Amino acid sequence: MTDKLILPKKKGLNRRTVLKTMGMAGSAMAAPGFVRYAQAASSSPIKIGFQVHRTGIGAAYGHWYERVTTAAAALINEQGGIGGRPIEIVAEDDGTDPGRGAQVVEKFATQYQVDVAFGTLFSHVVMGSAPRAGELKLPYYVVSEGYHVASGKLNRYTFQPGITDVKSQVISLAPWISKNLGKKVTMIYPDFAFGYDHRDYFSAAIKGQGGEVVQLIPIPPTESSFTRYFPQIPAGTEVIYHVMVGPAVLTFVKELGEYFGSQHPALFGFIDSLEAVDFKSPGLEFLDGSYLWEAYPRFAGASPKPHDTFYRQKVGVDAYGASTSDPADISTFSHMFGCWETLYVIKAAMEAAGYQGAADKGKLIEATEAMTKLAEGNEHPQGEKLFNGKIHQSFGHQNITRIKSGVADVVYRTSIEEGLYEPEADYTKMAL
Amino acid sequence: MKGDGARIALLHGAVLALLFLAQFVAGDYVQLSLTRIMVLAIYAMGYNLLYGYTGLLSLGHAMFFATGLYVAAIGTTRIGLGVPEVFLLAIAIGALVSLAIGGLALRASGVAFMIVTLMFSQAAFLTILYFGEYTRGDEGIVIADSIRRFGFLGMTVDLASATLRYNLALALLAIAMGVCLAIVRSPLGHVLIAIRENESRATMLGYDVTRYKLFAVVVSGTLSATAGAAYALMFAYAGSTLASIQYSIHPLLWTLLGGAATVLGPLAGTAVMYAVVDIASGFTTANLLAVGVVLILLVLFFRKGLLGTVRQRWLPWLP
Numbered sequence: 072m073t074d075k076l077i078l079p080k081k082k083g084l085n086r087r088t089v090l091k092t093m094g095m096a097g098s099a100m101a102a103p104g105f106v107r108y109a110q111a112a113s114s115s116p117i118k119i120g121f122q123v124h125r126t127g128i129g130a131a132y133g134h135w136y137e138r139v140t141t142a143a144a145a146l147i148n149e150q151g152g153i154g155g156r157p158i159e160i161v162a163e164d165d166g167t168d169p170g171r172g173a174q175v176v177e178k179f180a181t182q183y184q185v186d187v188a189f190g191t192l193f194s195h196v197v198m199g200s201a202p203r204a205g206e207l208k209l210p211y212y213v214v215s216e217g218y219h220v221a222s223g224k225l226n227r228y229t230f231q232p233g234i235t236d237v238k239s240q241v242i243s244l245a246p247w248i249s250k251n252l253g254k255k256v257t258m259i260y261p262d263f264a265f266g267y268d269h270r271d272y273f274s275a276a277i278k279g280q281g282g283e284v285v286q287l288i289p290i291p292p293t294e295s296s297f298t299r300y301f302p303q304i305p306a307g308t309e310v311i312y313h314v315m316v317g318p319a320v321l322t323f324v325k326e327l328g329e330y331f332g333s334q335h336p337a338l339f340g341f342i343d344s345l346e347a348v349d350f351k352s353p354g355l356e357f358l359d360g361s362y363l364w365e366a367y368p369r370f371a372g373a374s375p376k377p378h379d380t381f382y383r384q385k386v387g388v389d390a391y392g393a394s395t396s397d398p399a400d401i402s403t404f405s406h407m408f409g410c411w412e413t414l415y416v417i418k419a420a421m422e423a424a425g426y427q428g429a430a431d432k433g434k435l436i437e438a439t440e441a442m443t444k445l446a447e448g449n450e451h452p453q454g455e456k457l458f459n460g461k462i463h464q465s466f467g468h469q470n471i472t473r474i475k476s477g478v479a480d481v482v483y484r485t486s487i488e489e490g491l492y493e494p495e496a497d498y499t500k501m502a503l
Numbered sequence: 504m505k506g507d508g509a510r511i512a513l514l515h516g517a518v519l520a521l522l523f524l525a526q527f528v529a530g531d532y533v534q535l536s537l538t539r540i541m542v543l544a545i546y547a548m549g550y551n552l553l554y555g556y557t558g559l560l561s562l563g564h565a566m567f568f569a570t571g572l573y574v575a576a577i578g579t580t581r582i583g584l585g586v587p588e589v590f591l592l593a594i595a596i597g598a599l600v601s602l603a604i605g606g607l608a609l610r611a612s613g614v615a616f617m618i619v620t621l622m623f624s625q626a627a628f629l630t631i632l633y634f635g636e637y638t639r640g641d642e643g644i645v646i647a648d649s650i651r652r653f654g655f656l657g658m659t660v661d662l663a664s665a666t667l668r669y670n671l672a673l674a675l676l677a678i679a680m681g682v683c684l685a686i687v688r689s690p691l692g693h694v695l696i697a698i699r700e701n702e703s704r705a706t707m708l709g710y711d712v713t714r715y716k717l718f719a720v721v722v723s724g725t726l727s728a729t730a731g732a733a734y735a736l737m738f739a740y741a742g743s744t745l746a747s748i749q750y751s752i753h754p755l756l757w758t759l760l761g762g763a764a765t766v767l768g769p770l771a772g773t774a775v776m777y778a779v780v781d782i783a784s785g786f787t788t789a790n791l792l793a794v795g796v797v798l799i800l801l802v803l804f805f806r807k808g809l810l811g812t813v814r815q816r817w818l819p820w821l822p
Contacts, residue, residue: 198645199643
């Protein structure tokens with residue numbers, strides 16, 4: 072569905088409204104920021120194409136990506152828009168399909184003529200869509216966490232400034248795992264590209280810490296029962312590192328519990344498996360006491376920071392990561408913040424570039440590449456980030472949480488430096 | 504009929520001429536969409552040759568499409584082949600794969616043929632995932648712009664150029680259309696239709712039915728692989744989703760909608776279905792509901808598909 076989610080409200084004019092408006096205008100002229108607002112009054116909206124997974128395998132994520140985007144866009148407009156112009160979100164479903172995703176990007180660029188596109192999560196949709204964005208010279212800000220952007224496989228027009236990539240995530244976690252859980256790791260991961268990123272980068276990282284991956288257990292994506300894989304876990308395994316994506320995760324955890332009983336190696340998992348899933352769901356009891364990676368902890372903790380509270384309140388999420396309107400609706404908390412933060416990166420980059428329209432897209436690209444630090448606060452509630460303009464990728468803090476009675480609380484927060492790696496590309500050398 | 508040749512040539516030539524002229528009046532988005540439609544229509548035309556004319560319903564054509572996709576993507580990005588070479592290689596490998604699959608699948612017939620093709624296609628899909636080191640599995644492969652810019656006969660060809668890409672897609676469509684017309688209007692095509700109508704009778708008349716069916720599988724699979732290679736090179740991406748069951752169902756729907764056993768039917772079906780999904784996506788997430796409504800209307804009012812109905816009612820000479 073194509074929606075114009077955020078538009079300036081239209082109101083009818085009558086004598087009372089005119090008088091009221093004149094009075095308010097007088098006050099507003101005296102207020103700080105008036106100049107910026109005054110520009111907005113005569114400016115057309117900045118159109119932001121939102122490629123959203125409303126249907127298909129990514130729908131649970133898409134639902135929350137859309138909710139966060141709507142909240143962030145409304146807030147940006149309340150604050151005066153971008154460079155004084157309101158923003159208009161033009162959303163269209165890509166069916167979580169790379170073929171349809173590419174068409175949506177083409178539609179954004181040529182039919183809706185948006186200024187930028189953003190919001191894509193699933194890696195295969197990013198991979199299918201990014202070449203079209205590059206060819207059509209449409210700045211394309213993805214929120215995917217894949218290593219595809221930083222790897223240099225994409226193009227000058229594709230960025231990932233709002234969320235850390237998976238390579239950085241696993242590199243930053245390896246020291247803590249090795250020091251606190253054990254050095255002999257068995258990895259259970261999905262037998263496709265996302266799983267390979269974990270396999271390759273974590274294996275190298277744990278080796279760097281003096282540990283080793285003693286067994287790799289790839290699980291085919293079509294698998295629905297897992298017990299037959301568990302005998303492959305070597306007896307000396309100290310840590311089981313698991314990344315399972317998709318609806319089979321509940322079966323996976325249940326069968327793992329039945330296999331091991333109360334005596335088992337330490338468990339370390341990625342929240343990707345459990346996004347939009349309640350930790351208290353029947354079958355997940357076995358995870359009690361286990362550790363998780365979370366980019367942004369679902370549980371706010373005993374003393375949340377003000378910007379965390381602000382963000383949750385604006386998005387409509389409670390301290391446990393559930394919707395305030397429906398506690399059964401669990402958010403994709405560790406990913407969706409990327410939409411919020413990316414919109415603020417777009418805002419900052421456009422304002423730095425003095426963006427006026429399509430002719431300034433080159434300036435916008437350069438302004439985004441010129442960014443280095445994103446400060447923690449209302450605009451970046453997950454935490455501060457370093458942005459590497461050469462590889463179009465940001466790097467942030469990661470969190471290790473421990474599940475206890477259905478709530479995961481932070482036990483360690485990595486430094487940004489723990490997740491840095493040597494860049495393998497330089498997009499700035501590509502032509503605009 | 505002998506006298507139909509001129510009007511058939513005129514009609515199909517007119518369709519190609521209209522498509523050529525469309526680029527001068529269509530907006531950017533329509534031009535991009537038409538490019539994609541033409542490439543996918545080649546895929547559907549290949550499918551139609553097997554299903555529409557020969558009566559063999561395959562549920563596994565995505566494997567042929569994917570053969571073209573991955574030969575093009577891996578050939579250019581990992582082996583370092585040039586675009587023209589890899590395109591020809593994709594066609595050749597597409598023919599070989601079709602020959603091998605056809606040789607095995609044609610041991611079955613009817614529903615069993617559907618199931619066997621479906622199984623082969625699923626095996627191909629899982630193979631792509633299994634060899635993720637080379638295929639990048641579900642994530643897929645991006646073909647860089649620098650690869651898609653190449654020298655050919657002293658000219659620089661840039662597949663990132665929308666105009667060039669449109670005309671290349673049109674040229675490929677014209678070739679595919681020519682191949683289909685040549686086959687279906689030849690005695691060979693008449694044998695294929697005879698097999699579809701009554702296989703036992705065709706056998707009794709002395710035709711080696713299996714060889715004819717194998718020929719249809721090979722041409723059909725090769726056209727599908729050609730479309731796959733063109734898709735990867737023109738749109739710079741190959742991924743396992745494009746090899747999934749969904750992409751085996753697409754050409755069946757396009758062919759049914761446009762009119763099975765009509766040369767122009769798959770083009771019409773692809774265009775209409777593409778437009779329905781695209782327009783419906785602008786209003787609702789239930790775009791497949793719109794597809795369902797179109798199919799119900801088809802069953803109620805155009806049982807032989809759009810052009811099949813046109814042929815039945817008004818243009819009996821339509822090939």
